[in-house]
Structures are given as C-alpha cells and as structure tokens.
Amino acid sequence: MSGTSPRRVSRRRFLGYSGAGAAAVLLGTGALQDAEASAHVRGYPFTLGVASGDPLPDGVVLWTRLAVEPLAPDGRGGMPDRQVPVQYQVAEDERFRRVVSAGVAFATPELGHSVHPEVGGLRPDREYWYRFRVGNEVSPVGRTRTAPAPGEMPASASFAIVSCQSYEAGYYTGFQHMAQEDLDLVVHLGDYIYEESYVPEPILHDGTPMPDYLRTECFDLNRYRLQYALYKSDPHLQAAHAACPWLVTFDDHEVENNWLSGRSEVDDEPDQDPAVFAQRKADAFQAMYENQPLRHTQMPSGPNIRIHRRIGYGALADFTMLDSRQYRSERGRDDPDATMLGGAQRDWLVEGFSSSQARWQIIGNQQPMAELDSNPDPDVQTFAAAWDNYNIEREQVLSEAHERGVDNLVVVTGDRHSNYFMDLKADYTNPDSPVVGTEIVGTSIASNRDGADMLPVGEAYLAANPHMKFCNFQRGYSRVTMTPDSLTNDFRVMQYISQPDAPISTRASFVVVNGTPGGESA
Template sequence: MVYRTSPVAPPSRRRFLGIGAASAAAVALGTGLLPVPSTRPVAARSYPFTLGVASGDPHPDGVVLWTRLAPDPLAPDGRGGMDDRDVTVSYQVAADERFTTVVRRGQAVASAELGHSVHPEVTGLEPGREYFYRFKAMGEISPVGRTRTAPDPRAQPAALRFAFASCQRWDDGHYTAYRHLAAEDLDLVLHLGDYLYEYPVSGAVRQVEVPDHLAAETVTLEQYRARYGLYKSDPDLRAAHARFPWVAVLDDHEVDNNWAGAAPAADAELARRSAAFQAYYENLPLRRAALPEGPTMGLHRRISWGRLADLTVLDTRQYRDDQPCGDGFSSDCPDRFAPDRTLLGAEQRDWLLEGFASSPARWHVLGNQVPMAQTDVDPGADTRVWLDPWDGYVAERDRVLAEATALGVRNLVVVTGDRHQNYAAELKADHTDPDSATVGTEFVGTSISSSRDGEDLGEQGRAILAANPHLRFVNEQRGYVRCLVTPERWQTDFRVVPYVTRPDAPVSTRAGFVVEDGHPGLLEG
C-alpha cells in the first residue's frame, strides 16, 4: 500500500508576494501539498545531498522534513550546482532504521525558485514516537535521518529532553560541540539564532582555503545561499540535524548585525532582508507557515509537549522598535525605560500573553534570542547594560513577567542565545531591586563557536557576576545547554568544550542547576 500525507488547505496568495507570483505553485509542490506532475529525470553530476537532511517542528501527528539538492554547495551563483529544471524528490518515513516498515511515502518538487529545497509536511504519524526518514532524487539516496513526533496533547509525558544552541560563526572555530550534542539522548534541539554570520569569511582558523566569493559580506540571495552551503559543509552540524528534530528561529546575523524590524528601512535594506529570509527558509526545516513574504516572515509559534511543557518560540527581531541610544552599551539611557517601547510588537505580545492564560502545561518555556534578565557590566554604582536585548526595553520585560505571574503561569523558564556566554539567572519582578520577587528562571547558552575558544571566567564575566545578584553562574567557554524536564523538576547542564580553534575537543558539564516545580529560582544540581 502507498501511504501519502493528508491533504492540507493551500496557503493564501498573500504568502507568496515576496518571492514572485509563480512561487505559490513552487512552494505547494515543495511541501507535497499538490500532486507532483511528471518531470523529466535529471541525473546527478555528483552527489546532490551534500547539505544533508533535517526535520523540524514536531506535532503529535507529524513533522516537517527537509533537504536541499546541491551537488556544488559553494557555487557562486547560489544554485548549488543545479540548473533551472524542477526535480522530483521522493521521501519515505519508516518505523525502523532499515526501512522494513515504511509508514509514509510521498513526493515533492525541488524547484530553482526555492533553491531546490523541499519541505514535505508529513502527517498521519503516531504521537510520541521515533521515526526514520530518507529522500531519493537524481538516482541517489540521501543519508537517513531520525525524528520524533510530539506526545498526544492530552498526555502527561514522563520527560522532555532537549538541548539549545546558537551562534555558530563558521570561521571562528570547529563545530565539535555539535558532534557531542548529536550523541546525547534528546527529543529535540532548539536553535535560537545566528545560524550563520553575514561577515566576510576567512578560512584561517579551520586551515582551509575559502573561495574568493565568500570573502564578502552577504547581501544578495545568491550570497546567502552559498553561505549556508559553506556552513552546512560541516559534518558535525549535518549530524546534529539528522539526529533530532529542530525548532529554529533566527536572530540578527542571519540578516545583519542588530537589525530592528520596526525601524525605518531603505529599499536596499528591505531587499537584503527579503533575500536573507528566503535563504533561511530554503535551508532550515521550517513549515510553510514560515514562508517569507518579502521582508517579513512568520516565526513565532508554539510547540506543545503534551501537558508537560509548552515551548513558545519568540521573534525578537521583526517587530521591535529601534534600539534606544544606539545599540551598544549605556549607563545613561532613560529611553530604555519608555513605557511604549516594544521588543515583541503588540500583536506578538498579546499572542504570548494569551498563551500564558490558556496553556494547560506544567512548564512554560520561552525560546528567546536575547537575554531577558538584566546584565549590568559595571559592578560599581552605575548600571551599564547592552541596549539590544531586553535591557533596552525594560517596561515590556516587566509587563511580560508581571502578566505571567498574574495569569498564574506555574513555571516560567526562559532559554536564550546571543551572548556567547553561559548564564543561570533568576528573573525578578523588578531587576533594579535585588529583594523583589523571583518570578521565573532564565538559562542563557553560550555559542557553538562564535568568539573562538573563550575561557572559564574572564574579566567581563567576573564583572557581570559581581554586578547582578540574580545571576548565579557565568561562564565564557563554547558549547551548548542540555535540559531534562519532568513534572517535578527541571535540570539544566551547561556542556562546554575547552577549545574550538582546534578539532576534536572533549566535552564536559561545567555546571548544573535545578528548578523545582512551583518554586521559581535556582538550586545547584
């Protein structure tokens, strides 16, 4: 018997305006939404699955699968070594790694319009179980990926095991942390941004020669596509994608450093954002709900893990006001306290608060790009903070935390990227008053490679630890963060590697912290 995914209502025409009218069909075919037309066979000049395979956004009845055909992933024209012809890509989903029990199969079309990527959304799977998948195209078979569906929404799972990561500048170091992450026992991976960096690339640290066309800042679609090809050339990144479903959201460097979506933007900036968004969609396991409309993209969403946890993925870039007083440090910026300043935008903030009110989950997790807890870098009398994260939008931070408390959120835990440092922090009702109530917990994860090797605790880290009594831990090495969530407790382990400028670093747990159900705040564990 041939199994096919269930039909889904087609996305609206408005969704396609940013990438051309003809792309409505391209996206529908690339997600397996429409029957696949007959296409002429295309033979591979070399292996087309060089970028690997991935899955993402698990639901109780299915996941989205991903691959992109690119026999020459670094091609300067951004085509990955492909021409303009559409290519039919077949996929299989099986209950076992040997594919003796295939439970779903189907086809999608990889078109030049979307970088020869496909995003089939597979449904009809059983909740809370492991599956395996693979693709076939151009006479070749892809590597095998492993994925997992979310539990039944009525279930109370015994545990959720996940890791979160961010900030993986390719030319700052090796992705050895991903090799260790791929060996963990996890249900999913949460990627919190800076999947790539827009800056010119050097091969010095990795001791490889980089093509000249990559030694320029990314601005065009062709440049962003080639940059993703470079990053995904790393086998450890590909292994981590193939091992677990990912839930991904971008931050700033996927577009441009510290960009702010609600700030006025010139046409060239909007064109760059459109190109960056399209390339991000083409290269990540995202559902068609995330398809860009020119310089906008739908990325905030919820992933529920039964009645144990709701993972709310925030987008702190597209809807934010411009940073106050510039986007660096400041010890004197009254505008950061302005009551109308927003990081989330009114619509996303209302959606977040509605989720607080309606969620039946025991743990409410916010996947967040920039630190929420105050991070003063001056241990003296002054308060000197970065203005790009929530410290530049104080009134909205205080409102979100106050509303979570008023709406009876039982356990609020924020997980965050961006900083290239590890933090364990208690979220305060008023961060200017160390004695104010603790209303939640935040874990900030360091970078995979950005900022190179790092150190256990440098001068800046010591200053941050001294200046912020609500911070219980600061570390400045590279790595990722592993979390085990049960109905009774949350365990966080900061997993670090001693270096990234050389390959094959070992991994260790630098520190662990516990949050107990119903008791916001940190315990060492």
C-alpha cells in the first residue's frame, strides 16, 4: 500500500515522555516486565492506525487493531493466536511530557486483536493526544477531544458529516482534506465498508490491481475483518481518524446490500435458512466492533447490537445516532404499523426531545427523512429506501419534535451519494404544514465515482420538491459549524476522485438560525 511510513518511537523515548513512570502503564494486573515479555510480535503491528470516539466530558474510547500483515488472505492480520498486551498513554501535549492516563489493554484473537480502552478522569472540552505501544513498536499519535461539561455552552464546535466510502470507487482524497480541517468530531452515517466490490476492475489505492481474494463477497468473520483491513490501510482514512473523535453508526453495506431486520436481500428464495443470515449479521457486527472506536456497550451479542445512542455536547448540542436497519419492518408508505426505527427506539428518540436541554438537536440518520418526489408530475413518486415509505412514523416523530418545543432539529443523513439541503415538515401533503426542522443530506466520500455538479435528475428534484433548496452530485463531505446563535453547513466537494490529489472547495453554504426551523443560503 502507498502512503507515508508509520511513525515509530523507541521504548526509551516512549517511557521518557511519561512523567508517570512505568507503574502508571499498568492497568491493575501483572507487572510491566511480564506484559512486555509476552508483547513481542514479528513486524510493525499498527498498520491500521489509531482512532478515538464517543467523547464524554471526562473521557473517550480509544482504538487500535494489531495487524502486522493487514491484507493476509485469512483475515487474521498475520497475528499470533494469543493475547498481546497493548500499552497506551494519554497526554495533555503532543510530545507526551504531561501524561495524564496510561494503562494496558489486552488484544485477543477472539476480537481480532483489537483494543478499546475507555479512558476516564479527563477534563471537559479539552484536547488530548494518545498513542499505543507493543514491545518496542509505537503507534502513530492521535488527537482527541473531550465533550464540554453538562450545561456548559462553548462558543462554537465543528463536525464533518461523511458516509459511503466504497474503496474500489476511488481515492480517499476527501479524507485527506478532512484531516486538515479543524474539527471537533466526525459523524459517520454508514457504509463504512461495502460487503462486495461494485466496480468491474477494482484497483488498490496504490494503483495496482486488486487481488482476486479481495474481490469476493463477505460472508464470514474473517472475510469481513479483511475488508475492514483493506479500507483502513488507506493513509488518508487513518489520518482522518487520528485527527479527532468519531461517532459512527451503520447502514446496509456493513452487512449486505438492502438488508433489514432479520431479512436478507435473498430471503425470498425458498431454500434460504434464516439462521444463515443471522450468523452473517453476527460476523459482520463483530467485525464492525473490532474495527471502530466503540464502547463496550456497543459490543454485539450474536446478530444483535445496540448502536443507537445519544452523546451530549454540553449545552450546545445533543447527537442522537439512529439505527434504521435492525428494527425496520417491510415497506409500506401509509401503513400505520410500518416502522423504520421500531417502537422502542422511536419512543426513546421522542422522549429525548423532552429531556434534552441542548441548543441543537443533531440526529444521525441513514436514509433521507424529507419527502423526495422524483419528478414534477402531479403524482408523487418517492424512493423505496427512505422515510417516504414509513410516512406515518415520520409524521409521528416530526410532530412530536414540534409539539415538544424542539426549534433546532437538524437531521444529518447519508446513503444517497448526493448533497441535499431540505426543510422537514410533518405533513408534506399539506402546503400549510409548518417547517419543523432541517435535513442535511451529505454526499459519499467515494461511492458512485466522480459524480457531477448537477444532473438532469437534480433539476427534476428541485422542480418537484419546493422544500429542497439545494442538490449536487459530487463527492466529498459536509462541514458543520455550530454556535449558540446559528448552525452553518458547508458542502465540501471535489471534481474527481478517480485520480488522487483533487482540490476541494465549498460548493454551497446554508445557515440555520437559532429558533427558526429550516435554513437559507449563506
């Protein structure tokens, strides 16, 4: 793979940076020399980078996964079949002169030699730096940030919206630019991997042909592990992870295209055994957990995982990450029993509208929530994979938000490989229905290749949907800046990703003013 060489630091330099000394590297078990004696692995183990996620006011979860041969065909990363102690440090400065937390986490073969230490005791709304060590090998340094304290109103915060990063579709230049932004968070809305190649002749990001064993579809744990290793081997994705904490959820391709609930895309075949898909989900969820900065509360149990959760960001924002796959029923636009979220998750979401005291309600969502009529003909023609097919539930959720006094509802959405900016209304059949929120649909980082600024279908969308204020079909991401008074979204786009090093620019910006649902061009 192409990219810069991983940063390596000697054992002496690693411990020399720490004012806490060797004893602080322990996590309450064993002795440091015992941990080091079993730490030896052949080769550099941090080939997949480092990451942090789900920040709290007093801590974050850190992540790395050891792999001396990340693309080894068996998916095991060239690691031995034994646990490996991984030391970690968190410091107030990039040179690790002021280490504030240190410990040992054990990377086991059962979890793909990944570790997820949850570091506490940190100060709110503050930058920290972290790194890992195995034997004499030291990881790249990552930067993270804790959330503001409850009730604290920071002057501003910024985050990126990203989704849909098919490796074979193009270069990760968007992540290269994202790593250079001054972001507090990245919100990833799914399709982090694709379970199979959707490109006829895929290449690796170093320009060489993709080996045949990486072109097969993912069905079991080792193959899913290998797919994450392929994606995470990219240096630009690693840099974006190392730049700030991430909040992640999933969509369909982390498991299989268009799956929902316990139903596979091929379940209509008469010989399909539901247990086969249940095992596939279990393997896919485990691989996702192993490769993302998730807390232990997101560790899957067989084919089930609790991914919907709420992360407070002081008095400025609440981030509510949804799961629109596990509990989704079969489609039915006006069926009162049709559900995208399932009753328990929907009630949890609605109750959060009342309990939250945050200025901005940010909802991390997978498929577009606003109505999207595909053409300006009198008959409304919507898409199957969206909230339009769960019309009653959408009306319930948005009406509850409006009735519970949520003035600053902002739904951020992935999936569509397009940029949209739209008003949210509870009843799209009624022209007088009030605007109750804003939806920002962010484009793909790579999926659908180079894209275009405007397509004929976009002109039809704008003509058919008066609540749509912008659409665009280039690759990139969204950058959102929140203050107590306003929220500004910049659609950051590139003209191509089929070749590396494309420049990035802001195609359009929109502002939502505090207390005024909907937004306008900046």
